[in-house]
Each structure stands twice: as structure tokens, then as C-alpha cells.
Amino acid sequence: MAEMDEDWAARLVDDQLRFVRGEGPEPDLSGLSDSDRSEMIEVLNLVDALVDSRPVSPPLEEDPVAIRLGLLPGKPGSPPEKSGDPSQAVDPIVASTEELRYRFAGAVEVEHIQPVGDEGWWAPVAVCRALAENVLVVRFQPGDRIPSAADARALLLDDPSLTAITFTTPDATGAAVVVPGDAVGRFVPAVGWRAPGELTWDQLGIALGSYLDRSIPNWDAVSSLPREELLDELGADTITVVSDAFHTVAVSRPHLDHKRKARDFVATVDPATVVAWADDIRSGRRSGSDVVSAIGALCEEANP
Amino acid sequence: MTQPGRDDPERLIVAWNFSANALEVFKELRDPMRQAARRGLRFVLSQAPNEGDVDDVVTRAFSEVLKDISDEVKRDPVAFAKVVAHRRGVDRGRVIIREREKIKDLVREVERHRVTGEDLAAAAAKERRLRAAEQAMSELTAQQRDVIERTVMGQESLSDWTLERGTSYEAGRRLRARGLEALRKQIEGSESGRPEGRNADG
Numbered sequence: 001m002a003e004m005d006e007d008w009a010a011r012l013v014d015d016q017l018r019f020v021r022g023e024g025p026e027p028d029l030s031g032l033s034d035s036d037r038s039e040m041i042e043v044l045n046l047v048d049a050l051v052d053s054r055p056v057s058p059p060l061e062e063d064p065v066a067i068r069l070g071l072l073p074g075k076p077g078s079p080p081e082k083s084g085d086p087s088q089a090v091d092p093i094v095a096s097t098e099e100l101r102y103r104f105a106g107a108v109e110v111e112h113i114q115p116v117g118d119e120g121w122w123a124p125v126a127v128c129r130a131l132a133e134n135v136l137v138v139r140f141q142p143g144d145r146i147p148s149a150a151d152a153r154a155l156l157l158d159d160p161s162l163t164a165i166t167f168t169t170p171d172a173t174g175a176a177v178v179v180p181g182d183a184v185g186r187f188v189p190a191v192g193w194r195a196p197g198e199l200t201w202d203q204l205g206i207a208l209g210s211y212l213d214r215s216i217p218n219w220d221a222v223s224s225l226p227r228e229e230l231l232d233e234l235g236a237d238t239i240t241v242v243s244d245a246f247h248t249v250a251v252s253r254p255h256l257d258h259k260r261k262a263r264d265f266v267a268t269v270d271p272a273t274v275v276a277w278a279d280d281i282r283s284g285r286r287s288g289s290d291v292v293s294a295i296g297a298l299c300e301e302a303n304p
Numbered sequence: 305m306t307q308p309g310r311d312d313p314e315r316l317i318v319a320w321n322f323s324a325n326a327l328e329v330f331k332e333l334r335d336p337m338r339q340a341a342r343r344g345l346r347f348v349l350s351q352a353p354n355e356g357d358v359d360d361v362v363t364r365a366f367s368e369v370l371k372d373i374s375d376e377v378k379r380d381p382v383a384f385a386k387v388v389a390h391r392r393g394v395d396r397g398r399v400i401i402r403e404r405e406k407i408k409d410l411v412r413e414v415e416r417h418r419v420t421g422e423d424l425a426a427a428a429a430k431e432r433r434l435r436a437a438e439q440a441m442s443e444l445t446a447q448q449r450d451v452i453e454r455t456v457m458g459q460e461s462l463s464d465w466t467l468e469r470g471t472s473y474e475a476g477r478r479l480r481a482r483g484l485e486a487l488r489k490q491i492e493g494s495e496s497g498r499p500e501g502r503n504a505d506g
Contacts, residue, residue, distance in 0.1 A: 006478055007474070007478065009481045010477040010478045010480065010481035011477070012481075013477070013480060013484060014462075014477055017455075017456065020347070021346050021347065021350065022346060022348060022349070022350045023350045039488070042488050042492070043481075043484050043485055043488050045429075045430075045433060046437055046488055048433075049429075049430040049434040049437060050433075050434060050437055050457050051343065051456055052343050052346060052458075052459070053335075053339040053434060053457045054453065054458040054459075055458070056335055056338075057338055064359045065334065065359050065362045065363045065366065066327070066330055066334075068363050069326070069330070069363060069366065071326055071327040071330055103356050203367075205360075205363075206360045206364065210360070210399075213356075214403055
């Protein structure tokens, strides 16, 4: 890229990164010579190929997808024939709910229910609690009949503390979450009368995880205040501002006696003291009230 | 970072045909699929995706890919898996936005397009470029490698990277572009069998 300005190339790379990440328009290559353009296209294609390839997958034995799909012999979720010891095979529903507990870093509490007697067509197997959510996981035997949203109504009426019902197959590969609003027929002003909703089936971990995701705040996605280091340059700015203010006071010619005294007092104060106060407030070492007290103490010291 | 086996498409296709060995197939596909899923999510969300969502997308896409018996899969399994993971990433990203905006019931499900030969060729070219670039990374200076690994391949912003080093954004941006240019020359050189050009930061 002999003819091309280095800054221009750097800007195009920046634009390409923003484009492939869905944050901006495609880079504009007009204005480049043919040879520069073909070389630049190669560089941009390289960016396209490299982008977001990190982090690499975790070690295979810890890979949540492999565990969820039951690909690892002897791990929870594996079918008995793939596990080394059939007695060690873990119920896929237990594996999926435990994975949710891990994924939400303890924000989801899981209580497993031991089935009592003959289970019948369906049986409650777990309760997942998170903040205001209280979700009953119900295992059903797939066969001629598949649960509908209306089936959840009886369970929700039976226990008003429940916020949703999750139907799941015993192998946890087909699960659907039903909230009370979906379990009943209702009138929606813009749409009209709506029968109980259609269920969307997915793997248990995904279906229940997506539902709980919505009710648990994702603080990582919330913008934080700038870090302290970002404000380091303020130190230099503070010195400039304080020195200017002190100079303005020093050259002033007040007529009133108490103002003259105040001017003389300010002349005795070291600007570094004021800069230190600003720094203390910025770093959170002192509050505004603490600084007001410190100013009071300084005045007392100068004029007891 | 090329994993053993990723250069052996024949073996992958055999494992695929005898899909009893799903673990073998998963080992080969998980990294390319994660990248594609991440990109699909990011393309819609315009923010670094949550790795839990990436796992969800890969789970769904891998199940879908494994069930597929079309000719496209047999032609290039990695490219096919990347295309599917990217699509499912986009789907999931849109679902996340619909969930955020509480309009889930008012929007139709995303249509599932067929994977075309053009899609496969583009994904395969990207995967080839990625593997060539990963092999050529060792020829870069430590700083060039670091800025590319963290701000292009990883999720760190260039502002954070330059702040950590006390350098200006423009200097970091130029360093990154020089590193990518050096990578391009290195790949071009190794493809044509001639020595690569000089690395400006080397």
C-alpha cells in the first residue's frame, strides 16, 4: 500500500471492524487506486475472518455444549450406554437444571422433587427460584399426547406462588415454558380474543434459561461509570483551574473590609491543598461534607 | 491455535457419515461454530455477546447440523456448520431484542433460509483465511499480535487496549493496521512460496 496513507488504512480497518460487528456502515474504498484497493480488500477480508474468534472453546470435558448434548461419557446428561458406569448416569433434567444454577452463578436456586408413587403421565420434578420467579418443572412422558399451554392452568391455579410451568421430556431435549398469561384464553385489545398460546419447544437448558434470563438483571450489559484512571487527566486540569481562581482573587481589590480579609486568607492557602480535596472527592476518599468541614477547620486555624 | 484434526476433512466426513461419533464431529466444529455464533449475535446486538447465549446458539446449531444429511454438509462440514451457527446467532440476537422490547408475540419467527453454495464458499474462504492467519501470527511482533488477538479476535475495545498501555488511540489503530498488513503479506508469501515482505514494526 505504497500510495496509501497509513492513517487512512488504519481508519478503514476500524470501519471494517465496526461493520462486521453490526456497529457501522461498510468501509468506503472509493478514492483508492486499483492496486491499493485490492490489497486493502485482502486486509479487510482478513479482519472479517479473524473477528470474534476468541475466546476459544473451553477444555472439551468442561464444554457446556458437549455436556448439555450428552456427548461426554460419564458426564451428567450422557445416556447410560455412553457412561462408563450405568449407576453413575445422571438424570438429564437434573443435569440441565444444575447447569442453569452454574450458569446464573447462584442466582437460580434449584430444588429437586423426588417423585412419590406412580408418576402417571406427568410429574413435577424440580422447582427453580430466581428473584421473583418460581418455576415448576414438570416431566411428561411423550407419546400420543403432548402438553398444551392450557394444561398448565390447573397447576398454576393449584399453587398461586408459581410464576411459570416448564414442561419437559425425560431426556430434556424438548421443553416449553408456560406463563399464566399463555395458559388462559384472553382478550387482547389490538388483536381480539386469543386462545391459550402455542408452545415453543426447545432444550430444557435453553428454554428455561432464556425465560430466567429475562428476569435476572444482567449487570454486565449496563454501562458503568468511567474508571478512575480515566479521570487521571483531571488532576492537571484541577491545578490549572485552582491556580487561575487563586490568581483572580489575589489581584482583586475589594472595598469591604471582610472581603479584603478573605482575600488575604486565600493568599495564605496552598493551591495544592485544594487540588488534594478535589482528588479526594474524585477517588471517593472524602465526601463533599468532609471537604466543607476541612475548609471550616482551615478557616478556624487561620482565624481562631 | 489450529486444533489437531481440523486439517483433515476426510476424517471429519467419515465421522459425520457414521454419526454415532458425534463427539468427534463436535470436537472439530466447536471453535468455528462458536466464532460464527458470536458474530451472528454481535451483528444484531451490536455489543459483545454473552457467552451463555453463544453456548445456546451452538447447542441448537450443532443439533441441527448433525441431523442434516444434505449434499452441502458432505461438501464442507465446517463451512456448513459455520453458516448454520451464524444464522442461529442472528436468530437468537433478534429474539433477545424482541424479548427486550416485549414484542415477542407480535413478530413472526425468523425465516430459516436454505444454505446455498455461495454461503458455503464464503464461509469456507473465511475459515481458510482464519487458519492461515492463526499460523502466520507467530511472525508478528509481540505488540502487533497482542492488539490483534485482543481487539480483533477478542472482545476488548481498542480504547481499553491503548489506555492500558498509555498510548494514543491513533497509535494503537496504526499498529493494528500494520499488523494486519504484515499478516496479509505473510499469508500471501506463504501461498505463493516467496519470502514475505518486511514487517514495519519488526
